[in-house]
Amino acid sequence: MASTVVRPDWNLENSLYLTVDGKPAVLWFTQDEFKVSALGRQGGAPEAVKLCTALKHVLHAELVNGQAEIATLALKQKAHVVLRIHGRHREGEEEIAQAWMGRLKSAAGCVVPGRRVKVIVNPFGGQGKGRHIWEHRARPVFEAAKCLVDVTMTTHGGHAEELASALDVDAYDAIAVVSGDGVVYETFNGLAKHKQPRRALRMPVAHIPAGSGNAFTVSLLGIKDCRDVALAALNVVKGRVMAMDLASCTQGDTRRITFVSQTLGLMADLDLGTEGMRWMGDKRFIVGFIRGVITMKPCPVKIWLKVAESDKQKMADVFRMHAGAKGGEAGNGDAVGPTVAADGALDGDEELPPLKYRDTDNEGWVEFPEKIIYLYGGMMPYVSRDFMQFPVAEMNDGYLDLCLQTPTSRGTLLGSQDGAEAGKQFFLPSQHYFKVHAYRAIPLAKQGNVAIDGERWPFLPFQVEVHPGLGRTLSMLGRWAGEGGFLAE
Ligand SMILES: Nc1ncnc2c1ncn2[C@@H]1O[C@H](COP(=O)(O)OP(=O)(O)OP(=O)(O)O)[C@@H](O)[C@H]1O
Numbered sequence: 001m002a003s004t005v006v007r008p009d010w011n012l013e014n015s016l017y018l019t020v021d022g023k024p025a026v027l028w029f030t031q032d033e034f035k036v037s038a039l040g041r042q043g044g045a046p047e048a049v050k051l052c053t054a055l056k057h058v059l060h061a062e063l064v065n066g067q068a069e070i071a072t073l074a075l076k077q078k079a080h081v082v083l084r085i086h087g088r089h090r091e092g093e094e095e096i097a098q099a100w101m102g103r104l105k106s107a108a109g110c111v112v113p114g115r116r117v118k119v120i121v122n123p124f125g126g127q128g129k130g131r132h133i134w135e136h137r138a139r140p141v142f143e144a145a146k147c148l149v150d151v152t153m154t155t156h157g158g159h160a161e162e163l164a165s166a167l168d169v170d171a172y173d174a175i176a177v178v179s180g181d182g183v184v185y186e187t188f189n190g191l192a193k194h195k196q197p198r199r200a201l202r203m204p205v206a207h208i209p210a211g212s213g214n215a216f217t218v219s220l221l222g223i224k225d226c227r228d229v230a231l232a233a234l235n236v237v238k239g240r241v242m243a244m245d246l247a248s249c250t251q252g253d254t255r256r257i258t259f260v261s262q263t264l265g266l267m268a269d270l271d272l273g274t275e276g277m278r279w280m281g282d283k284r285f286i287v288g289f290i291r292g293v294i295t296m297k298p299c300p301v302k303i304w305l306k307v308a309e310s311d312k313q314k315m316a317d318v319f320r321m322h323a324g325a326k327g328g329e330a331g332n333g334d335a336v337g338p339t340v341a342a343d344g345a346l347d348g349d350e351e352l353p354p355l356k357y358r359d360t361d362n363e364g365w366v367e368f369p370e371k372i373i374y375l376y377g378g379m380m381p382y383v384s385r386d387f388m389q390f391p392v393a394e395m396n397d398g399y400l401d402l403c404l405q406t407p408t409s410r411g412t413l414l415g416s417q418d419g420a421e422a423g424k425q426f427f428l429p430s431q432h433y434f435k436v437h438a439y440r441a442i443p444l445a446k447q448g449n450v451a452i453d454g455e456r457w458p459f460l461p462f463q464v465e466v467h468p469g470l471g472r473t474l475s476m477l478g479r480w481a482g483e484g485g486f487l488a489e
Pocket residue numbers: 122123124125126127153154155156157158159178179180181182183184186210211212213214278454
């Protein structure tokens with residue numbers, strides 16, 4: 001690693017002298033950074049920084065038989081990897097070293113060793129790289145943070161659902177799913193089928209990206225970091241437990257949990273109609289979008305809404321107010337354990353929340369009066385790396401976000417993709433955006449596509465209703481990433 005000149009942020013309080021690889025070195029931390037430097041020739045101030053990484057990347061520090069061991073993430077080429085530093089403290093400085101390690105761990109928000117994580121890996125996810133991603137890029141982070149992992153490689157579709165439905169919820173602190181969004185969908189649905197569903201859904205579910213659609217990771221980490229597996233693993237080992245809205249999607253007698261999206265019309269066609277292009281990764285969604293805009297098929301459907309807010313400006317104002325109140329990063333730390341959900345889910349009621357709305361309810365509902373070309377419902381900002389469909393989505397605001405795109409020119413729709421990664425299409429007049437408690441869609445065409453969390457559903461009427469704070473995830477940010485995209489500009 002190239003050496004850089006030492007900045008004057010070195011102070012005795014936060015520094016520790018060690019002999020690393022037979023050479024004197026000093027390790028120190030500031031409010032945001034952890035650094036290692038070769039010591040000056042006279043044993044004085046450090047001369048050149050050998051390592052500089054974010055303080056939150058420090059995974060663990062301890063003294064073992066007088067030997068200091070520190071594990072941190074460090075950037076190697078374009079991705080983070082685990083770096084271990086071993087060194088011997090100076091004669092008679094054991095107590096100093098011990099105290100310094102404690103200060104480092106507390107400043108870096110290191111968790112108490114022993115976080116128990118159930119890891120579910122789809123070995124075939126991400127064009128067959130799932131196993132490799134877990135073994136070589138994620139597992140080392142869990143080991144360095146001293147987590148206890150119990151790993152299952154899925155052997156068939158639906159396996160994650162079976163595992164989650166039979167999970168011993170006392171045996172784990174969190175579930176990490178190494179896959180695309182499809183296996184996370186199965187995991188939430190398995191927890192919902194558990195004999196104690198509410199209790200099971202209090203188990204945080206986090207994601208390590210190994211699929212072609214990784215909306216969950218993009219929404220947890222943001223566009224810049226979402227491909228960095230080590231950072232996704234860091235989010236599992238150091239993230240705080242956050243309540244997260246989930247929803248039920250019902251169709252006839254079927255009731256399933258949805259956590260990412262529901263689509264009909266152009267957006268469902270592009271999701272399900274591009275299955276053969278999975279080799280492209282998430283670029284297949286862009287190709288599908290352009291294809292859909294060129295065809296511009298109408299989407300005949302009746303839509304009924306239980307609206308909470310329909311004024312985009314008000315939604316943006318509320319979002320900014322909440323973002324301001326939450327501040328920047330919520331920090332990290334050992335926060336595994338139940339948090340209180342918005343709907344008081346810790347009140348001992350173990351059943352899945354009963355549905356509030358029937359598919360015949362009309363009181364207080366409104367019918368959307370215009371024609372649409374697509375419907376897009378969801379609860380997290382990103383639906384792919386290039387597309388922030390829901391810039392004002394919040395992790396636990398208790399609403400579903402629903403976009404109804406009415407017909408407009410092809411130029412406008414294609415132009416809306418410029419800045420879509422920051423949600424700039426939000427204020428398009430032809431795009432109607434609602435915060436709803438529930439909605440119902442009754443397709444009127446003979447055939448078409450309905451995609452719920454990327455899974456094909458029968459092309460029949462469906463209804464979706466939100467369950468505020470029913471699920472849990474892990475987040476070092478304490479909110480969805482993206483900060484409202486262009487709204488933060
Ligand atoms: N071992 C397995 N064999 C076959 N199918 C599996 C296996 N494990 C999981 N699946 C299925 O694979 C599907 C896709 O999984 P996943 O969520 O990992 O990726 P994706 O992004 O949806 O797609 P991709 O396969 O393109 O990465 C899920 O519906 C799941 O049921």
